[in-house]
Amino acid sequence: EEPAVVPVTDEDILNDHNTPENVLTYGLGLQGQRFSPMTQINKENVADLVPVWSFSFGGEKQRGQQAQPIVHDGRMFVTASYSRLFAIDVRTGTELWEYNHRLPDGIMPCCDVINRGAVVYGDLVIFGTLDAQLVALKQSTGKVVWRERLGDYKAGYSYTAAPMIVKGKVITGVSGGEFGVVGKVEARDALTGKLVWSRPVIQGHMGTLDGKDNGITGADLPMSWPGDMWQTGGGAPWLGGTYDAETNLIFIGTGNPSPWNSHTRPGDNLFATSTLAIDPDTGVIKWHYQTTPNDGWDYDGVNEFIPFDYEKDGQVIKAGGKADRNGFFYVINRENGKLLNAFKTVTQVGWAERIDLETGRPVETGLRPGNPAASKDGKKGESVFASPSFLGAKNWMPMAYNPQTKLFYVPLNEWGMDLWNEPITYKKGAAYLGAGFTVKLLYEDYIGVLRAIDPVTGEWKWEYKNEAPLWGGIMTTAGGLVFTGTPEGYFKAFDAETGAELWKFQTGSGVIGVPATWEMDGQQYIAVLSGWGGAVPLWGGEVAKRIRELNQGGSVWVFKLHRSALSQ
Numbered sequence: 001e002e003p004a005v006v007p008v009t010d011e012d013i014l015n016d017h018n019t020p021e022n023v024l025t026y027g028l029g030l031q032g033q034r035f036s037p038m039t040q041i042n043k044e045n046v047a048d049l050v051p052v053w054s055f056s057f058g059g060e061k062q063r064g065q066q067a068q069p070i071v072h073d074g075r076m077f078v079t080a081s082y083s084r085l086f087a088i089d090v091r092t093g094t095e096l097w098e099y100n101h102r103l104p105d106g107i108m109p110c111c112d113v114i115n116r117g118a119v120v121y122g123d124l125v126i127f128g129t130l131d132a133q134l135v136a137l138k139q140s141t142g143k144v145v146w147r148e149r150l151g152d153y154k155a156g157y158s159y160t161a162a163p164m165i166v167k168g169k170v171i172t173g174v175s176g177g178e179f180g181v182v183g184k185v186e187a188r189d190a191l192t193g194k195l196v197w198s199r200p201v202i203q204g205h206m207g208t209l210d211g212k213d214n215g216i217t218g219a220d221l222p223m224s225w226p227g228d229m230w231q232t233g234g235g236a237p238w239l240g241g242t243y244d245a246e247t248n249l250i251f252i253g254t255g256n257p258s259p260w261n262s263h264t265r266p267g268d269n270l271f272a273t274s275t276l277a278i279d280p281d282t283g284v285i286k287w288h289y290q291t292t293p294n295d296g297w298d299y300d301g302v303n304e305f306i307p308f309d310y311e312k313d314g315q316v317i318k319a320g321g322k323a324d325r326n327g328f329f330y331v332i333n334r335e336n337g338k339l340l341n342a343f344k345t346v347t348q349v350g351w352a353e354r355i356d357l358e359t360g361r362p363v364e365t366g367l368r369p370g371n372p373a374a375s376k377d378g379k380k381g382e383s384v385f386a387s388p389s390f391l392g393a394k395n396w397m398p399m400a401y402n403p404q405t406k407l408f409y410v411p412l413n414e415w416g417m418d419l420w421n422e423p424i425t426y427k428k429g430a431a432y433l434g435a436g437f438t439v440k441l442l443y444e445d446y447i448g449v450l451r452a453i454d455p456v457t458g459e460w461k462w463e464y465k466n467e468a469p470l471w472g473g474i475m476t477t478a479g480g481l482v483f484t485g486t487p488e489g490y491f492k493a494f495d496a497e498t499g500a501e502l503w504k505f506q507t508g509s510g511v512i513g514v515p516a517t518w519e520m521d522g523q524q525y526i527a528v529l530s531g532w533g534g535a536v537p538l539w540g541g542e543v544a545k546r547i548r549e550l551n552q553g554g555s556v557w558v559f560k561l562h563r564s565a566l567s568q
């Protein structure tokens, strides 16, 4: 017999940012601010945070654990490496059920076998898998209710992001930018899985709504791709989006244009490396903003665009903030896509001097890897040293915005790369880069750096430097705190105003998960995953060598205040 479940409604999801008793969305609210209004755990007492339980994912499958837990109706839903989903009794840490997705042999995730989380809707819990499927299961039993294909894994499609629910529809992108897939954003009926709309993000492809043609992407703009390069142009929106009810827009970022070798595709290559504002009802693109035109460095533009109130000269503008992989932070008017402000997030940005606030375009330095066709043997173009490295000033790990301090807390890395181009032709299911690279250190004492950034002045208010790259998400709270983890295994709390480190706990493996917090039986709880992995050990070059002693793992940790702290 199935235990009863409290169904999750659209209203519950829209209110998630101010209902402490549950965690229903990736982002602690659809806007993705990752801000909790809870204050029980605060600057004064965070040093008394103690573990409540720890849960092991078990098995022989470890690798990177990047998910943010979901908490609803006494259950925690958490995804783990290799497309696994666990339901856990949130009070005791006891497993309720486990779903182990059967993965075919030929899957091609570019950057570790990770997953960033599930979503809940009705009596279902929904997540995506490495073979590019979307699976909906009963929250009560783990029984599969529906399953839909997002793309052909043999052509390089995979899925790693946490989906998002907007108005009863489950919104997804795809991964596969390194294989020349067709990047697309899609909406399906969350209860049945039936496709509602599909929006390919690269100029030239036809979208659909309710099974009918719904306009070619970018048809109103001059063609920005040569020949038929758009057909395998990538732009994979491989991270989740955010949603803003005030403007009724989904904001989602698109990845690198394929292949990496930019000399094969002169032009801006719309809408790769862009933020797209999409109508959730129709899948129509309302505005776009491209961060790296004709990208030649793999500066995917997938990072989260977080809606916030931008206060300047006594005015409040509905804006959004985005820390891009390319080393710049962008403040954009979320109603129309106009650039309001842009500044650097890292000390060395080699490819561009600045972003022109009038045109919204980068002022490039000319530091672009050379064209192999111009080399003596035609096999290798001139190599350049570029920064940030292709792994980004900021990669997938989500930042947070605190409306009380009015600061963004941004997990960044400072590194560079040698990068060169090679000739390449498209072949289904084969890597489609046309480039070689080696990631290099910039500084001896740190790679990772968490920066508190003022979006109005661009000022870095404080920073925390970490020896290994920072690869975990951020959470900030009304208790005046900022939480994040380190590959060295620590889960840490900082003072949101000063950056002072107030607490740390060794979890046993690298923390690259995304924290969540909720209230239960009158107490505030905080959870985070532990388990080192992701792209750095695979692609990190000299950096990967430096951190190779870090051990893998796979667990959830839950914390609350020690009894003595509560009685004070």
Ligand SMILES: O=C(O)c1cc(C(=O)O)c2c(n1)C(=O)C(=O)c1cc(C(=O)O)[nH]c1-2
Pocket: 066, 110, 111, 112, 114, 159, 160, 161, 174, 175, 176, 177, 178, 236, 238, 255, 256, 300, 390, 391, 395, 396, 533, 534, 535, 536
């Ligand atoms: O273009 C793509 O489709 C794609 C997908 C993913 C992914 O799905 O995780 C990553 C990347 N690109 C990527 O460029 C990247 O640096 C990266 C890092 C990670 C990670 O989990 O550590 N994933 C990905």
